Amino acid sequence: MAKRPQIPPEERNRLIKLIHIAKKQLGMDRDEYETVLAAATGKTSCSQMSDREVNAVYRRMIALGFTVGGPKAKPEAKPRQVYSPKYASDSQEAKLVALWITAYQRGLVEDRSHDALLSYVWKGQEQVTTMPGVDRLVSAPWKLKQDRIQGLEEMIQRAKAKETQGGDKG
DSSP states (O other), rough: OOOOOOOOOOHHHHHHHHHHHHHHHHOOOHHHHHHHHHHSSSOGGGSSHHHHHHHHHHHHHHHHOOTTTTSSSOGSSOOOOOOSSSSSSSHHHHHHHHHHHHHHTTTTTTTSSSSHHHHHHHSSSSOOOOOOOOOOHSSBBBBHHHHHHHHHHHHHHHHHHHHHTOOOOO
């Protein structure tokens, strides 16, 4: 047996519970949740993860806006920077970010920065003027974000299919 530092089982279980609470707090559906897990670890279930990977997912949830003791799965209770219902939810933005990171990790995009993601989202579109302090990702229309999410998902699926076929077919 290889010796590696492990966190106590109680702490691991606590982190996994917090990850599931974060999923609810951030309003993620199953696909969004699994995308975040896969982006952080390459796995889609906490039970398959090492202690280090569970900790990485927990840190990722915090980076996406999870706060311990925060709102309980009520998106309307969260402070929002959205000024119209036609703009997307926080979970849609989280999914875009997670997919962008996954695409970067697979070598499908060269730059994983937020500015590069914004360029991808707004490519070929007239950008709206946002209110001060509102991120351009938040201000992108819902339909535009859905189209970009679908595009990233398709890009990643094609890369997965190419990998399973030996990577030589194009």
